[in-house]
Amino acid sequence: MFKQIFRKKEKVTDATDANALLDFADEANLPDKAPDPFHVTAEAAKKIKSLIKEEPKATGLRIFVIGGGCSGFQYGFAFAEELEEDDTNVQQHGASVVVDNMSYQYITGSEIDYKDDLQGSSFVIRNPNAKQTCGCGSSFAYG
Numbered sequence: 021m022f023k024q025i026f027r028k029k030e031k032v033t034d035a036t037d038a039n040a041l042l043d044f045a046d047e048a049n050l051p052d053k054a055p056d057p058f059h060v061t062a063e064a065a066k067k068i069k070s071l072i073k074e075e076p077k078a079t080g081l082r083i084f085v086i087g088g089g090c091s092g093f094q095y096g097f098a099f100a101e102e103l104e105e106d107d108t109n110v111q112q113h114g115a116s117v118v119v120d121n122m123s124y125q126y127i128t129g130s131e132i133d134y135k136d137d138l139q140g141s142s143f144v145i146r147n148p149n150a151k152q153t154c155g156c157g158s159s160f161a162y163g
Contacts, residue, residue: 056110057128058117064134064143065113072115077101080109080116083132083145085123093126093162095145126162 060068072078078099085093103109106121119127130147147153150162 056112057108057119057124058110058130058132060110060112060115060117061131061133062113064132065115067134067143068115068117072099075099079103080118081143082118082120083123083127083143084120085126095143097143 068081072080078101080100082098082100084096084098086096088094100107100109100116100118103118104120108119108121108124110117110119117132126149127145127147129149130145133144133146135142135144
C-alpha cells in the first residue's frame with residue numbers, strides 16, 4: 021500500500037506542470053524586445069521621414085519635455101543627430117524618435133501623431149498621463 025502511495029507521488033512530481041512553468045518562463049518564449057514606451061502613428065512617421073530628408077545630419081525626431089507653458093510642462097521638438105548614452109530610440113514605421121532620460125518618464129504611454137488641418141500642421145502628443153492640457157496642445161500638467 022505504501023509503495024502505491026509513493027509511486028503516485030512520484031508520478032505527480034514527475035508531472036509536466038513544473039516543466040511547463042519553466043518553459044513558460046524560458047527566454048525562448050519571451051519577445052525579443054520590450055514593448056515600445058510610446059506609439060508613433062504612420063502619419064507622424066511619414067512626416068519625420070520627409071523632414072529628415074531635408075536635414076543632412078538628422079537621424080530622427082527628438083522629443084523633449086521642459087518646464088514652462090500654460091500648464092507647467094511643454095513638449096519640444098528637434099532633429100536628433102546623434103544618440104546620447106541615456107537616450108531611448110524608438111523605431112516605428114521606418115522612422116526614429118529619440119527621447120532623453122528625463123523626458124522619458126513624461127512621454128511613456130503617449131501617442132505621437134502628426135496633424136495637418138485648417139488650424140495648421142504640427143506634431144501632436146496624446147499623453148494619457150497628462151492631468152491637464154492647454155488649448156494649443158503643446159503644454160501639459162503632469163501628476
